[in-house]
Amino acid sequence: MQGLLAFLKSLGAARLAAMLAVTLALIGFFAFVIMRVTTPQMTTLYTDLSYEDSSGIIKELERQAIPFEMRNDGAVLMVPKDKVTRLRMKLAESGLPKGGGVGYEIFDKSDALGTTSFVQNINHLRALEGELARTIRSIDRIQFARVHLVLPERPLFSRETPEPSASIVVRVRGMLEQQQVRAIRHLTASAVNGLKPERVSIIDEAGRLLADGSTGDSLDGATGEERRNAYEKRLRDQIETIVSSVVGSGRARVELSADFDYNKVTQTTDKFDPEGRVLRSSQSREESSLTADAREGQVTVNNELPGNQQNGGGAARDQSKKTEEINNYEISRVTKTEVTEAGRVNRLSVAVLVDGIYTKNEKGDSVYQPRGKEELDRIAALVRSAIGFDQKRGDQVEVVNLKFADGPVSLPVAEPTGLLGMLQFTKDDVMNVIELIVMMLLGIVVLFVVIRPLVKRILSPEVNLLTGAPQPALPPPAEAAADADGQGPTSATSNKMASLIDVAQVQGQVHAQSVHRVGELAERNPHETVSIIRQWLQEPA
Numbered sequence: 001m002q003g004l005l006a007f008l009k010s011l012g013a014a015r016l017a018a019m020l021a022v023t024l025a026l027i028g029f030f031a032f033v034i035m036r037v038t039t040p041q042m043t044t045l046y047t048d049l050s051y052e053d054s055s056g057i058i059k060e061l062e063r064q065a066i067p068f069e070m071r072n073d074g075a076v077l078m079v080p081k082d083k084v085t086r087l088r089m090k091l092a093e094s095g096l097p098k099g100g101g102v103g104y105e106i107f108d109k110s111d112a113l114g115t116t117s118f119v120q121n122i123n124h125l126r127a128l129e130g131e132l133a134r135t136i137r138s139i140d141r142i143q144f145a146r147v148h149l150v151l152p153e154r155p156l157f158s159r160e161t162p163e164p165s166a167s168i169v170v171r172v173r174g175m176l177e178q179q180q181v182r183a184i185r186h187l188t189a190s191a192v193n194g195l196k197p198e199r200v201s202i203i204d205e206a207g208r209l210l211a212d213g214s215t216g217d218s219l220d221g222a223t224g225e226e227r228r229n230a231y232e233k234r235l236r237d238q239i240e241t242i243v244s245s246v247v248g249s250g251r252a253r254v255e256l257s258a259d260f261d262y263n264k265v266t267q268t269t270d271k272f273d274p275e276g277r278v279l280r281s282s283q284s285r286e287e288s289s290l291t292a293d294a295r296e297g298q299v300t301v302n303n304e305l306p307g308n309q310q311n312g313g314g315a316a317r318d319q320s321k322k323t324e325e326i327n328n329y330e331i332s333r334v335t336k337t338e339v340t341e342a343g344r345v346n347r348l349s350v351a352v353l354v355d356g357i358y359t360k361n362e363k364g365d366s367v368y369q370p371r372g373k374e375e376l377d378r379i380a381a382l383v384r385s386a387i388g389f390d391q392k393r394g395d396q397v398e399v400v401n402l403k404f405a406d407g408p409v410s411l412p413v414a415e416p417t418g419l420l421g422m423l424q425f426t427k428d429d430v431m432n433v434i435e436l437i438v439m440m441l442l443g444i445v446v447l448f449v450v451i452r453p454l455v456k457r458i459l460s461p462e463v464n465l466l467t468g469a470p471q472p473a474l475p476p477p478a479e480a481a482a483d484a485d486g487q488g489p490t491s492a493t494s495n496k497m498a499s500l501i502d503v504a505q506v507q508g509q510v511h512a513q514s515v516h517r518v519g520e521l522a523e524r525n526p527h528e529t530v531s532i533i534r535q536w537l538q539e540p541a
Contacts, residue, residue: 033439040080047076053097144171164195171205178226181210224262232256238386251355259347265340276332287322348395355404371401
């Protein structure tokens with residue numbers, strides 16, 4: 001302990017303070033590095049949480065003593081990455097998150113014995129609305145949904161029942177397609193008894209009407225413009241797919257215009273076939289009559305004579321015969337009724353722009369080459385087949401080869417398989433490695449730039465403040481005592497003392513020169529010298 005105390009006293013107060021500062025700096029730096037490396041990586045547990053769901057999840061996390069972070073005023077919760085899956089399963093077991101609405105779990109805590117029918121009906125309506133909202137939120141692009149149902153009851157003594165209706169408010173990421181809007185309408189109508197898809201209204205958070213539930217139409221909720229846009233988009237995607245497979249991805253541009261006829265036409269046609277007759281009925285009638293002379297039986301003088309009575313039997317008579325035949329035939333008749341719905345395609349116009357071929361020259365530069373006419377004709381034939389080209393309808397297809405301004409698109413690099421595929425790292429892994437490397441570099445910089453100079457200065461011998469040369473070491477106490485007692489020094493000691501004397505002489509000369517220079521400086525700057533001496537006098541001994 002005495003040796004340690006003597007060593008500490010020999011270091012001095014300045015060196016001890018420097019050593020203490022270096023020690024504290026090292027402890028703080030390595031403590032920061034250790035805490036930063038050992039801190040668990042946080043990832044998203046849930047997003048777009050309501051205040052009720054966020055409060056319930058935070059209570060569960062605090063009960064399990066799991067660290068968490070809140071962002072966006074509690075709408076986003078962050079937890080350690082290695083516990084995300086387990087936490088989601090545990091929270092799902094507890095019924096969290098509920099989605100900001102009430103579902104059929106409202107009946108789990110209700111007392112059915114003392115509940116009126118009105119309260120039961122209201123709870124059933126709330127549960128149905130909450131379950132529909134949860135189901136709609138599960139659709140892609142939908143962040144939030146709220147459902148309002150109107151289920152009217154039939155009034156007493158009324159033969160007609162009012163139709164139910166529904167209104168839905170959604171908050172979406174981007175824009176919903178018309179097919180998704182129709183899917184939401186049919187989903188809601190299928191879940192509510194007696195509800196028709198035409199009676200469901202949908203609006204978004206910006207107040208835009210996505211589906212009108214006031215009146216229904218034969219287009220299944222889609223207007224003519226929406227149907228035309230959907231038809232053009234479908235054909236455009238088909239053409240881009242088949243052309244891109246030939247010229248390369250991103251090397252084709254397709255524009256398509258469809259002329260639709262939105263008139264609904266009903267046509268009825270009756271056609272008679274005279275050759276296709278069939279005998280339905282036949283009727284025959286035959287008549288015959290015999291008529292005597294009209295003068296027979298008349299009373300005349302001639303008739304009364306005796307000679308004329310014998311000639312009466314030979315008088316002339318009228319005889320007639322009539323035959324009538326009626327045949328009824330059925331002629332073949334065809335009645336044809338054609339109903340042409342609105343939305344017929346009158347004409348299609350397609351414009352396809354394709355890029356040329358890029359090759360490498362001897363210098364390695366890309367060289368553009370236009371495509372041949374034969375290849376363009378083949379592409380046009382493919383496009384005609386894809387759209388159902390009809391020349392009588394007036395369809396037009398144009399395929400043009402021009403150089404694109406953005407140049408060729410680089411082909412995607414194939415992902416490595418096998419051992420290289422196993423060595424693939426995710427973005428989080430790369431960020432962790434980069435963070436560790438930065439910490440190591442900072443540690444090395446601190447060691448070589450800050451710690452090493454301080455330690456070197458602490459361990460270096462004291463330097464004369466006037467000359468800048470190190471002070472000579474004093475002879476050991478044993479040798480000094482031996483010289484004081486008059487004991488003769490040895491030859492080595494004599495040599496050592498001689499060298500010390502030479503050094504002392506040199507140092508004395510240097511010291512004298514330094515003193516002379518200090519004197520000259522004091523003569524030149526008397527005021528500064530006086531202020532320095534006053535400062536020395538005020539300092540404690």
